Amino acid sequence: MSKYESDLATDLETLAEMFxxxxxxxRLSLFNRLLTCCVPGTVCDVDTATHFNVGQLGEGIDIAPSTLSHHLKELNRAGLIQMQRKGQQVECWVEPSILKEIGSFFNQKNRISK
Amino acid sequence: MSKYESDLATDLETLAEMFxxxxxxxRLSLFNRLLTCCVPGTVCDVDTATHFNVGQLGEGIDIAPSTLSHHLKELNRAGLIQMQRKGQQVECWVEPSILKEIGSFFNQKNRISK
DNA sequence: TCTATAATTCGAAATATGTCGAAGTATGAA
DNA sequence: TTCATACTTCGACATATTTCGAATTATAGA
Incomplete structure (x- = not known):
């Protein structure tokens, strides 16, 4: 990536999908849960607290399991979250790199015309 | 804002509206134009290049004027862009503060549970 | 005042999205 | 093998969004 291309790595179409x-x-609530280290009533542990099962993510959100599944699939399709089966459960988490990628769109520094 | 509330200033509902x-x-393309200082073929001037008329913003985007107007209204309603009539034209621009606000959502540092 | 330019508002139509319940798949345990 | 738990897929339906053209409003200039 040259210095002229800047850090607007993700193209606008991809970015629109993420938004x-x-x-x-x-979905934003689910995503926010995965971003949040300090779950109420627990000790914050960065290594594990950022991974949640599908069922755990749905707790407190009043939607049907099928709807929950649909929303997580959408987040995954957009590249915002990762999913992997671990026995009966499916684990979800956010790769920090994606946050950096999207965040860079809102940095005014080094922007280019398009 | 206490240090425990962090910089997640905007609540999730408002943030969802922005996204x-x-x-x-x-709309993302229109917004991106307003973020971009260096318009092709022009000399970059931060003070003025970030303000565009509705008509200028629509150039190169193949949509009807009424659709353009609708999209800008949506961006304005979400709080992402400012609009102000200047004679026959309506000027649009982005307040840098909003970029900082949204960008902070993607900063992992200092996040809180919600 | 009349006309031209810039932009918005208002329906209407096509398409997309959010949601559920029923049925299906994957895994682990008795 | 049988059952229970966790999650997904499918089909259906209600609601929301995108888009346009026609009509309307705002402003500047002849």
């Missing part, structure tokens, strides 16, 4: 995934309040 | 506004490729 669409985050545009639904339920 | 919805940015989820449409046409």
């Amino acid at each position: 669409k995934a985050l545009s639904n309040p339920h | 919805k506004a940015l989820s449409n490729p046409h």
Whole structure:
């Protein structure tokens, strides 16, 4: 990536897909849970607290399991979260790199015309 | 704002509205234009280049004027852009503070549970 | 005042999204 | 093998979004 291309690594179409995934309040809430280290009533442990099962993520959000599944699939499709089966459960987490990628869009420094 | 509340200033509902506004490729493109200082073929001037008329913003984007107007209204409603009539034209721009606000959501540092 | 330019508002139509329940798949345990 | 738990897929339906053209408003200039 040359210095002229800047850090706007993700193209606008891809970025729009990510924003669409985050545009639904339920999905944004799910994503936010995965970003949050300090779950209420627990000791904060960065290595493990950022991984949640599908079922855990749905707790407190009043939607059907099928709807929950659909929303997580959308977040995954947009590249915002990772999912991997671990026995009966499916684990979800956010790769820190994606946060950096999206965050860079809102950095005014080093922007280019497009 | 206490140190425990962190810089997640904007609540999730408001944030979801912003992401919805940015989820449409046409709107994201319009917003991106307003973020971009260096318009092709022009000399970069931060003070003025970040202000565009509605008509200028629509150039090169193949949508009807009424659709353009609708999209800008949505961006404005979400709080992402400012609009102000200047004679026959309506000027649009982005307040840098909003970029900082949204960008902070993607900063892992100092996040809180919600 | 009349006309031209810039932009918005208002329906209407096509398409997309969010949601559920029923049925299906994957895994672990008795 | 049988059952229970965790999650997903499918089909259906209600609601929301995108888009346009026609009509309307705002402003500047002849």
